[in-house]
Amino acid sequence: MTRDRVIYYRDERSDDFAAVTGTSVLPDGYEYERGTLFRALSFLLYRVLATPVAALHSRVFHGLRVYGKEKLKESRGRGIFVYANHTLDVGDAFFPSVAMFPRRTFVITGAGSVTFPVAGRLAPYLGALPLPSSRAGYRDFLAAVKKRLDERACVYVYPEAHIWPYYTGVREFSDASFLYPAKFGAPVYAATTVFRKRRLFAAPRCEVYIDGPFLPDESSTVAENKSRLHAKARAAMLSRSLLSDCEYVRYVRMT
Template sequence: MTEEGRKTEAEEAAGEQPQRRKGTAERMWAPIKLHLDEDYQYMTKNVFLRFLYYFAMFVGMPFAYLFFKIRWGFHVIGKENAKLVRKTSAITVANHVHNMDSPMLTYVFYPSAPYFVALKHNFEAFIIGGLVRVLRGVPLPSDLKNFERFFEQMNDTLQNTTRKVHIYPEAEISPYCKGLRKFKNGAFHFAVKNDVPVLPLTFVFPKKNKINLIVGKPVYLKDVPGTEGLKEPKQTVLMCRYVKEQMQKMIDDYYGGLK
């Protein structure tokens, strides 16, 4: 692939970055700033971080899952669908509706959590930033030069491993929002580019201050009507639209069943 081609692809995906917001993590004390440069490993292979990850998953997360169950009545519906992508890499997407929805998502894949793409300030918040990094957080760069490296490492992970990468297509959190907001195309760009499935997940609220997670069936590009023979940008748009429709149906069916 030519340098010009790589730049074009990176620009397309970079255009899907969420706008900067004043979220919870950004309002927290950030004593150490994260510097992204040409040597930064987005999908880290650091042995010490791997040790901390497995320590957190096997020692800490079982207590966290118990807390989620007691505090929010957390329950997963359709967890068996995650097994359909167990032997392949995949993009996972979900509505972003709770401050703890990222660690909740890890329960679906336990003990092999997906990488979570998150805004840079989530890695700079005191204590929380370290936990985000340990639990496979991946910072989203804001400049084109670093995004090209991010893009290459994402491709390598999706093409050469069975890892999952989670991206919130709504980009911003909206606590306890029952409807889907506008989706950005970035997650689906990576899925189409690397020919990997998208696993849709939706958070729903059975009652006030309670939360469940529904795992849908994986969506492959071949499942999306009208994509055959189209160029990648158009396939990406159609994939985004189709997955959002499937997620909306999951939500509608759930709330319809509560009536």
């Protein structure tokens, strides 16, 4: 990020402006499901440590406000998928647990989230579900996602995949990740982060708007539902993104 807060990009689908990135390869045989001790420590770390820290950081540093949480009640007793725009490094790690509270939230991530030397060891305890790097790991990954749904948790997805700090639009993303709700028949929500001016701070306030639920059609095929859910979630995100009233970082396409 340059001093005048301009970022130049070539491809909105592949350029990544995260502060730190890890390896993109998940080791074969990665264990998504672990024993009783892991689950107990995961619960304690998530509820006692991570959630309060996330709430404090989000309020203090980003002035976070969440709108539309009442819509989540329509899916009470069911596991859900939430799709969000990927606009902050630390914020996007913290916002899901705050926006979805008190529902337990798991975030589908790249392999980098669990391969960092220190933070990577903690990430699985805090809800990271890394994407497999090979077909061999895909079955275990899907089984882990299904188990979280059966536990009535929230599975949080950043379909844009790469972080663009403070980007006010919604980048192009495929319908690939919408296979999960289409396959498992789960409700879908959109959670759109927008940026609003603050009087006393240069950095804008973050507001998250929740829309949905968007439901799979039982009479349609998985492929049809995947496409339909993608279209509905993306339309909601595009509409909400128009609420941003400032451009803290300007993005310019390189020619």
